[in-house]
Amino acid sequence: MAADPLELEQRRLLPVGLTVSAGWDRDEAYRFVEDLFGKHQHEIYAYLVRMLRDPELAADLAQDAFVKAYRAYDSLQKPENARAWLYQIAHRVALDDLRRRRIVRFIPLVGETRNSTPSAEHLVMEARLSGELQRALGRIPERQRAALLLAELHDLTGLELAAALGVSHVAARALLTRARESLRQALAVERQAVADHEAAAGQRRETRS
Amino acid sequence: MSPRFARDGAAADHERARDLAATRLGEALHVGDVAWLEDHLAGCGDCAAAAAEYEEQRRSLQAFRLDFPEPPRDLWARTSAAIEAEGAARSWRSGWRSRGLPLVPVAGLMVIAIAVGMGLLNGRSLFPDGTRTGDGPMPTPINVAAAEVEVLSRASDGTMQILTRRLTQVCPMGADACGLAPSFDVMTTATISGSADLAAIISPGRDRMVVVDRGEGAGGVYVVTMAQSTSAPAASPAASPTPDPGDSGPAASPAASPTPDPGDSGQPATTVPGDSGRAATPDTGLETASPAETPHTATPSASPGNDAATPDPSATPVPATPDPSATPAPATPVATPGTGEQPTPSIVVAPAPDGALEIARDVIVLGGIAAYSADGARFAFTARPADGSTGPDVYVWTVGDAEAHAVTTNHASVFSGWLDGNLLVSRVADGKPETVLLDLDDGTETAVSAGRTWRPAIGPRGRTAVWWDGAVTLDGDGLIPVPGAGRLVLAPWPEDSPNPQVLATGPLTDWDVHWDAAGTVLAVWTTAGKPGEAGLLRLYAVDADTGRADLDHPLMDATAAFGGFSLKPGRLAWSAPAEDGEVRVSVAAWSGRDVGRLDLPAEQGVTIIR
Numbered sequence: 001m002a003a004d005p006l007e008l009e010q011r012r013l014l015p016v017g018l019t020v021s022a023g024w025d026r027d028e029a030y031r032f033v034e035d036l037f038g039k040h041q042h043e044i045y046a047y048l049v050r051m052l053r054d055p056e057l058a059a060d061l062a063q064d065a066f067v068k069a070y071r072a073y074d075s076l077q078k079p080e081n082a083r084a085w086l087y088q089i090a091h092r093v094a095l096d097d098l099r100r101r102r103i104v105r106f107i108p109l110v111g112e113t114r115n116s117t118p119s120a121e122h123l124v125m126e127a128r129l130s131g132e133l134q135r136a137l138g139r140i141p142e143r144q145r146a147a148l149l150l151a152e153l154h155d156l157t158g159l160e161l162a163a164a165l166g167v168s169h170v171a172a173r174a175l176l177t178r179a180r181e182s183l184r185q186a187l188a189v190e191r192q193a194v195a196d197h198e199a200a201a202g203q204r205r206e207t208r209s
Numbered sequence: 210m211s212p213r214f215a216r217d218g219a220a221a222d223h224e225r226a227r228d229l230a231a232t233r234l235g236e237a238l239h240v241g242d243v244a245w246l247e248d249h250l251a252g253c254g255d256c257a258a259a260a261a262e263y264e265e266q267r268r269s270l271q272a273f274r275l276d277f278p279e280p281p282r283d284l285w286a287r288t289s290a291a292i293e294a295e296g297a298a299r300s301w302r303s304g305w306r307s308r309g310l311p312l313v314p315v316a317g318l319m320v321i322a323i324a325v326g327m328g329l330l331n332g333r334s335l336f337p338d339g340t341r342t343g344d345g346p347m348p349t350p351i352n353v354a355a356a357e358v359e360v361l362s363r364a365s366d367g368t369m370q371i372l373t374r375r376l377t378q379v380c381p382m383g384a385d386a387c388g389l390a391p392s393f394d395v396m397t398t399a400t401i402s403g404s405a406d407l408a409a410i411i412s413p414g415r416d417r418m419v420v421v422d423r424g425e426g427a428g429g430v431y432v433v434t435m436a437q438s439t440s441a442p443a444a445s446p447a448a449s450p451t452p453d454p455g456d457s458g459p460a461a462s463p464a465a466s467p468t469p470d471p472g473d474s475g476q477p478a479t480t481v482p483g484d485s486g487r488a489a490t491p492d493t494g495l496e497t498a499s500p501a502e503t504p505h506t507a508t509p510s511a512s513p514g515n516d517a518a519t520p521d522p523s524a525t526p527v528p529a530t531p532d533p534s535a536t537p538a539p540a541t542p543v544a545t546p547g548t549g550e551q552p553t554p555s556i557v558v559a560p561a562p563d564g565a566l567e568i569a570r571d572v573i574v575l576g577g578i579a580a581y582s583a584d585g586a587r588f589a590f591t592a593r594p595a596d597g598s599t600g601p602d603v604y605v606w607t608v609g610d611a612e613a614h615a616v617t618t619n620h621a622s623v624f625s626g627w628l629d630g631n632l633l634v635s636r637v638a639d640g641k642p643e644t645v646l647l648d649l650d651d652g653t654e655t656a657v658s659a660g661r662t663w664r665p666a667i668g669p670r671g672r673t674a675v676w677w678d679g680a681v682t683l684d685g686d687g688l689i690p691v692p693g694a695g696r697l698v699l700a701p702w703p704e705d706s707p708n709p710q711v712l713a714t715g716p717l718t719d720w721d722v723h724w725d726a727a728g729t730v731l732a733v734w735t736t737a738g739k740p741g742e743a744g745l746l747r748l749y750a751v752d753a754d755t756g757r758a759d760l761d762h763p764l765m766d767a768t769a770a771f772g773g774f775s776l777k778p779g780r781l782a783w784s785a786p787a788e789d790g791e792v793r794v795s796v797a798a799w800s801g802r803d804v805g806r807l808d809l810p811a812e813q814g815v816t817i818i819r
Contacts, residue, residue, distance in 0.1 A: 030292060037285055045280035050273075059281045063288045070292050133269050151235060152270040158236060173232060180231040184262045 025074075033070040036086060041066075043154055044090050050149050051094040053138065061097055065090040084156065087164035091146055098142050132194065136186035144179035151176055222249060223256055230260035234267050350378035350389055351805035353798040356780040358809070359818040360794055361409050361420075371818070376780060379798045379805030382765070389807055408574070408773050409818045411435075412585040417608070418818065419581075419588050420565070421574045430569040430590065430613065432606070568606045568613040571595045575623065575689070576719055576772075578664070582627045587649070588613070589632060591623045593689070600688035603634050605649060616647060621683070621690055625664045628671070633657070635664045635681075637690045642681040657703065663692065666722040667702055668731075673756035674702035675722040675733065679715055692717055697735060699751075699758055710758055712747075719744070723776040729753050730764070730799075732776045734783075743786050746770035748797060748804075764804045765797050775819040784817050 044065060048058035068089050076085050137145050143165070150156045150164055162172035226249045229242050238246065250257040281287075358374045378389055408421040420431045572592035579590035586608050593601040599620040606613035622636035625644060632647040642663040645654040658665065658676075665676035679695010697720055700709035713720070713735040720735040731751050736744025748765035749758035765781070771792070774783035780798040787793040794809040794817065 033288075033292065034285075037288060041280055041284060042277045045284070046277040049278050055278060059284055059287075062280065062284060063291055066288045067291045133266075148270065152267055153274050155274065173235065176235060177228050177231040180234070180263050180266065181227055181259075183266055184259060187262070187266065 029070050029073045032073045033066055036069060036082060037066055040083060040086055044086060047087065047090055047149060047154055048094055050137075050153065051091075051142070051146060052097065053134075057097070061093045062090070065093045068093065081163060084160040084163035087150060087154070087156065087160070088166055091150075091164050092166070094146070095142060132187060132190040136183055136190045139186040139189065140179060140182040144175060144182050147172065147176045148179045148183060223253065226250065226253065226256040227259050230256070231263050234263060348381050348384040351381055351798075351800070351803050352378055353800040353803070353805065354779040356777060356796075356798055358775070358780065358782040358794070358796045359411070360782075360784075361407060361816040361818060374796070374807075374809060376796060376798050376807065379796065379807045381805050382797075407816045408579065409816050410579055410581065410588070411818050412581050412588075413583060414585045416585070419568075419579070419590075419606075421579060421590065429567050430572070430574060430592075430604075430606075431565040431567050432588075433565045566611070568610075569604060572604075573597075575601050576721075578624050578626070578721065580624075580627060582630060584630070589624045589627070593620070597686070597688070600683070600690070603632060603647075605632070616649065620688065623664065623690060626666055628667055633665060633667070635690075637681055637683060642677075642690070661695065663690075664720075665702065666724070668724045668751075668756070669726055669728040672701060673699065673728070673751070675699045675712060675731070677717075677720075678709065697722075697733070699731070699756075701756055710760060712758075712760075719772065721772055721774065723774070724751075725776060725778065727753070728756075730776070731758055732774060732781050734770060734772060734774055736772065741771075743769045743771050746774055746781075746783050748781055750802070764799065764802070765806070768795075770795075773817055773819060775817050782817050784815055 041062065045058055045062045048061050048065075049055050052058050052061070065086065069086055072089070076082060137148070140148075147161065147165060150161050156164060158169055158173065161176070162169040165172050165175065167175065226246055229238055229246045230250070232238065233243075233246070250260055353376060356376045358376065360372050362372055380389060410419045410421075412418070416435055418433045418435055420433055422429050422431065568588075569590075569592060571594065573595055575591045575593060579588070581588050588606045590604055590613070591601045592604055593599060601623055602615045602617045602620055603622050603624045604613040605616050616632065617634060617636065619636055619638065621638070622634050625633035625635045627633070628646060630649075632649060633644060634647050635642060635644045637643075642661065643656065644658045644662055644665055646657050647654050661678050661680070663677035663679070663681050665674045667674040675697060677692050677695055678698045680693035681690050682693045683689065684691045692715060695715045696711050697713040697715075697717065698709035698711055712733050717735050717737055718739070720733070722734070723732045724730065729751050731749045732746065733749070734744055734746045736742060738744060745767040746765070746769075747763050747767050749760065749763050751758045768783070769785045770783040771785060774781065779800070780796055782794065782796045784792050784794050792815045794815055795806060796809065797804055797806045799805070
């Protein structure tokens with residue numbers, strides 16, 4: 001099977017993005033993250049909510065993302081890139097958690113205890129973001145979902161999107177294109193499922209009557 | 210055009226149309242693409258429908274654009290507290306593992322809790338009271354020649370950290386603690402992605418680092434350009450001129466006179482144009498070596514040296530007999546050593562915004578034998594195609610080249626080491642092992658052994674070597690040479706000794722042997738397990754005159770270790786399994802015959818930089 005050009009592109013470019021970090025100042029890092037938090041907390045939290053569909057978890061991971069930014073603040077070479085850099089951290093945090101939960105899912109003894117009982121806040125959020133679009137988003141691969149969310153809801157430019165996803169501009173564009181097609185197909189599946197459900201319900205009603 | 214091609218062409222057109230229809234939502238298309246797309250959509254209802262759906266989905270998504278959920282009101286309070294905890298974590302007196310942040314699941318967090326001492330404490334020790342918590346007198350640390358241990362550690366955010374521990378003291382062998390901080394004290398960062406299974410080999414001049422990503426199945430080999438700097442960052446208290454009294458003992462001791470690596474001597478930060486230039490143009494397409502391609506005769510370079518024959522003047526050999534000139538450890542131990550005042554970071558990863566140089570891809574790098582030539586001009590490793598189509602060949606990357614090239618073609622060859630700038634290659638020919646010396650400049654081969662000798666590691670003086678004395682067969686798929694019955698021996702070289710010393714007996718699945726530059730210290734790692742499993746690491750003193758190791762009194766007896774250890778002047782570093790699947794970094798260091806050890810607990814994802 002031919003190698004996926006996107007994956008090849010990423011494999012070629014991912015071990016990159018080297019940054020300089022020769023020193024680390026605690027106070028400076030704190031001020032930096034405090035400022036970053038003030039400017040971007042809403043969108044980072046929103047992004048994580050949308051990726052994870054769990055506001056409580058999103059809050060935890062938003063906290064984690066800002067702590068990581070604190071740790072690594074001196075790896076940011078250009079302040080104007082701070083937003084994309086922060087998204088990149090949040091993105092990786094989200095993917096790490098999704099991967100971890102995917103693993104956990106196969107270990108019944110550990111289970112998904114965290115979300116076994118949805119919180120009230122969770123239910124509200126689900127209602128707010130529910131619908132076929134949300135469900136379809138949940139069907140597509142996580143990285144594609146991230147690309148769509150970042151591009152369409154969080155308004156990242158092409159270069160920012162590439163930085164946030166940690167891939168080249170070309171790879172980010174390809175990922176976004178694939179994401180649109182995946183979402184289109186997922187929406188079709190959702191719509192078909194809804195249609196099937198309604199048809200079955202109608203049939204039951206007819207049977208009862 | 211055949212019907213088959215016609216169908217394929219139509220399918221490709223539909224795919225292209227959908228790609229363009231999706232792409233145009235985010236950016237402008239080329240004029241030609243716009244025209245082509247419009248023409249295609251006009252004649253293809255399905256594609257037109259898909260394009261319309263893309264636009265509709267975009268509108269639907271953007272309807273949520275302003276619908277930002279409100280973060281919890283206490284988010285900053287929690288974050289701030291976690292950051293404070295982060296700072297506090299750097300001054301833990303005992304233990305060293307990173308802890309989960311409050312409320313944060315950290316299963317994927319592999320970052321090491323590190324002590325960035327210089328930047329945080331204005332010269333105060335991070336561990337003023339040492340690390341010992343038990344009762345009774347604390348063992349006395351051993352002063353050793355200054356040395357460094359470097360590891361790569363990955364955080365879950367993708368940040369690859371280079372952690373450095375500078376050593377001037379270690380604990381006596383067998384002591385759990387002796388007041389030394391079990392931590393790293395310098396951190397530089399680089400964002401490097403890849404699998405968790407990495408190997409890292411730094412060049413002799415410390416200007417490059419080869420990162421081997423063994424990956425899951427297919428891996429790659431990357432060259433990362435590095436620079437060196439000892440200049441203090443302006444904003445960092447690291448530049449504090451006030452030394453930490455607690456860490457001044459070794460500096461005052463002749464036995465601990467710094468013996469930094471050759472390249473670690475305060476040169477201004479530099480980059481290597483040859484690499485960065487290539488790395489800056491990744492989209493031009495760096496062709497990688499086809500594992501089965503024609504052998505490449507490397508371009509002559511600046512006289513690759515003989516790493517074996519050129520002893521490192523900074524080496525601190527361990528004499529076979531106690532060295533009376535060695536300065537003993539002070540009678541009064543330094544009570545608060547550790548990560549106090551130290552020089553500023555010596556390694557800075559050079560900016561390479563467009564990427565490291567990938568010198569091989571879609572290969573499986575075999576074993577742990579991969580090394581720079583003594584002059585750093587070339588790097589050799591053994592690899593086979595990721596698709597498993599052939600067995601291994603030896604690859605060489607020459608500085609300045611875009612890729613590594615296979616220098617053998619029989620698909621049953623492995624890299625054994627460098628000798629006088631030439632390659633030692635062991636291979637199976639006609640079912641028998643043999644080793645040849647391959648001159649990279651003219652491609653000529655010289656047989657150096659035949660029969661039962663496999664993968665000789667020749668000592669620096671060229672008079673002794675360690676090799677596999679036994680059978681070598683091809684494994685189950687008939688492609689990879691593996692040792693059969695036999696033993697790992699140390700003996701004079703060439704093979705003319707009737708009485709070799711046996712270092713290990715088979716069956717072995719892998720081993721790795723390194724000499725110090727003077728040929729008086731020998732580290733031997735052996736395993737009978739599977740790749741990735743721990744083996745046993747031993748450290749021996751070798752008599753400079755006889756070439757025989759003191760097997761009865763090893764400097765360090767068999768110790769569990771993963772492959773990929775690092776032997777540098779005055780110290781040996783390795784990683785080993787710890788509890789709960791974690792990986793611990795350990796170092797043994799010596800001065801004369803005084804050998805000590807320091808354990809640096811870590812988590813998963815740690816790679817010793819060799």
